[in-house]
Amino acid sequence: MPRTVVIGAGIAGLSTAYFLQKLHGRDADYLLLESSGHLGGKITTYAGDGFLVEGGPDSFLTQKRAALDLCRELGLGDQLIGSNQTATPSTYVLSKGRLHPMPEGMMLMAPTMILPVLRSRLISWPGKLRMGLEIFVGRNTTDPDESLGSFVRRRLGAEMLEKIAGPLMAGIHSGDPDSLSLRSTFPMFLELEAKHRSLVLGMMRRKKAQASAQAGASASKPAPDKHTSMFTTLSGGVQQLPDALVSRLDPERIGLNCPVQSLTWEGDPAQGGGYRVTLAGGASAPAENVVFATPAYVTAEIVERLDPALAGNLRKIRYVSTATVSLAFRRSEITCELNGFGFIVPRSEGRRINACSWSSAKFKHRAPEDSVLLRVFIGGAFAEELAEQDEDALIEVARQELREILGITATPILARAYRWRKSVPQYNVGHGLLIQEIERGLATHPGLYLAGAAYHGSGIPECIQRGAETAAKIHRGERLPHPSGAPAACGPAPVALGAASTS
Numbered sequence: 001m002p003r004t005v006v007i008g009a010g011i012a013g014l015s016t017a018y019f020l021q022k023l024h025g026r027d028a029d030y031l032l033l034e035s036s037g038h039l040g041g042k043i044t045t046y047a048g049d050g051f052l053v054e055g056g057p058d059s060f061l062t063q064k065r066a067a068l069d070l071c072r073e074l075g076l077g078d079q080l081i082g083s084n085q086t087a088t089p090s091t092y093v094l095s096k097g098r099l100h101p102m103p104e105g106m107m108l109m110a111p112t113m114i115l116p117v118l119r120s121r122l123i124s125w126p127g128k129l130r131m132g133l134e135i136f137v138g139r140n141t142t143d144p145d146e147s148l149g150s151f152v153r154r155r156l157g158a159e160m161l162e163k164i165a166g167p168l169m170a171g172i173h174s175g176d177p178d179s180l181s182l183r184s185t186f187p188m189f190l191e192l193e194a195k196h197r198s199l200v201l202g203m204m205r206r207k208k209a210q211a212s213a214q215a216g217a218s219a220s221k222p223a224p225d226k227h228t229s230m231f232t233t234l235s236g237g238v239q240q241l242p243d244a245l246v247s248r249l250d251p252e253r254i255g256l257n258c259p260v261q262s263l264t265w266e267g268d269p270a271q272g273g274g275y276r277v278t279l280a281g282g283a284s285a286p287a288e289n290v291v292f293a294t295p296a297y298v299t300a301e302i303v304e305r306l307d308p309a310l311a312g313n314l315r316k317i318r319y320v321s322t323a324t325v326s327l328a329f330r331r332s333e334i335t336c337e338l339n340g341f342g343f344i345v346p347r348s349e350g351r352r353i354n355a356c357s358w359s360s361a362k363f364k365h366r367a368p369e370d371s372v373l374l375r376v377f378i379g380g381a382f383a384e385e386l387a388e389q390d391e392d393a394l395i396e397v398a399r400q401e402l403r404e405i406l407g408i409t410a411t412p413i414l415a416r417a418y419r420w421r422k423s424v425p426q427y428n429v430g431h432g433l434l435i436q437e438i439e440r441g442l443a444t445h446p447g448l449y450l451a452g453a454a455y456h457g458s459g460i461p462e463c464i465q466r467g468a469e470t471a472a473k474i475h476r477g478e479r480l481p482h483p484s485g486a487p488a489a490c491g492p493a494p495v496a497l498g499a500a501s502t503s
């Protein structure tokens with residue numbers, strides 16, 4: 001296998017290296033370079049005093065199989081835990097200062113049951129009437145890349161956007177619903193509209209079809225997959241996944257504290273050439289394939305000298321800053337009931353937090369029995385400056401907001417803040433076309449690959465899937481001839497990692 005340098009050891013880079021090793025076995029010639037001293041990128045779990053605190057992701061979707069399958073492949077099958085199914089209703093919405101349960105049967109923005117919506121005190125009667133009119137709304141025939149906000153307003157009304165779809169769906173991407181592309185973030189709703197015209201009718205038909213398929217399947221099929229809950233995590237925290245990947249990799253092929261600075265093409269085209277990956281301290285390594293598993297703006301810096309136009313397009317992917325603050329309290333000192341997964345906060349409430357997960361109610365093993373663990377989300381497209389404050393200020397914001405919203409006046413027994421500066425890529429309107437443009441540019445550089453959260457899905461499963469696909473492409477030797485004419489070949493010299501890591 002020709003030498004591959006993977007840049008960035010988040011879940012995307014680790015997965016790419018793992019699948020390369022799996023496909024090539026002993027011949028796997030890769031080098032994984034990570035700028036920090038941590039393996040796992042945004043995945044980071046703190047364990048101490050009986051608490052498990054997630055700094056970044058706390059779970060992954062099971063619907064997209066890649067993460068679940070990889071956990072099982074790595075021997076973590078018995079560590080998988082679903083979210084607490086007895087917590088009903090699972091999510092609350094803050095409205096006029098009070099928490100209201102999300103109407104039962106809501107699939108993100110689409111109601112699948114009529115009665116719970118009618119009974120809900122969250123939505124006003126004009127809002128309910130407007131939602132009901134959804135069944136008469138026609139398809140969008142004019143805008144090929146409609147924003148999430150425009151889609152929800154058009155189909156279900158402004159109140160649904162303000163109270164549910166905005167904080168819940170745009171919240172997942174820490175984004176502005178009027179900028180996010182529906183096609184690039186929640187394409188299933190486009191498909192529903194295309195197929196059934198009405199989301200409400202489409203969801204109901206789908207639910208009916210699923211129920212009859214399940215009834216048929218349960219008669220003939222044994223043992224269903226026990227991880228049927230939408231969100232799954234690992235009993236020791238999400239960090240178990242990158243740790244398990246690292247344990248399968250050759251430690252000699254991982255360079256920590258190795259920030260990559262630039263990439264150049266070198267060699268005489270007539271005799272073949274290759275890339276040279278240069279680290280901030282000046283050490284360098286030859287490579288025939290290079291996988292960028294770094295944020296797009298970092299990738300832009302690295303490829304700037306090689307291809308300024310490609311770098312320019314990569315920089316067009318906007319990133320926003322977010323922060324999470326985890327606070328633990330003694331159960332006896334809390335008066336509010338925490339029966340559910342937590343609450344979301346519409347912008348119209350004018351608060352400084354976007355959402356709060358009741359981590360110890362959402363998943364088992366997150367806190368000792370006599371304590372509760374809560375996790376607050378701050379920042380995003382509308383309040384980046386809030387997320388960029390120092391840790392103490394973030395903790396203070398979280399405490400004040402929980403005091404006012406939940407009446408929690410107790411002193412936390414644990415408080416941890418994580419700042420994620422320019423961490424969440426925004427799949428804004430035009431994202432699909434921009435990615436096509438970037439991929440066209442990339443195709444002129446044989447052996448260069450983009451993995452990571454910025455392009456085709458930002459969740460953990462998509463990052464793993466992309467890593468697997470990238471490794472498979474390298475394995476198949478899918479390379480275009482270099483524009484300069486000669487096929488690329490890389491030299492045998494290994495990078496001087498020791499020198500690089502001290503630089």
Ligand SMILES: Cc1cc2nc3c(=O)[nH]c(=O)nc-3n(C[C@H](O)[C@H](O)[C@H](O)COP(=O)(O)OP(=O)(O)OC[C@H]3O[C@@H](n4cnc5c(N)ncnc54)[C@H](O)[C@@H]3O)c2cc1C
Binds near residue numbers: 057
């Ligand atoms: C607060 C938060 C909560 C989230 N919750 C969830 C969730 O519950 N479920 C879910 O599925 N997803 C969630 N996500 C999204 C998901 O965590 C990320 O999209 C995913 O982990 C990104 O992985 P990645 O490998 O693409 O990038 P990263 O994890 O960002 O890894 C990139 C790596 O590149 C390294 N790097 C940067 N520059 C260089 C350089 N010059 N040279 C070498 N290395 C470099 C970085 O140090 C980092 O380790 C969440 C994200 C955040 C911020």
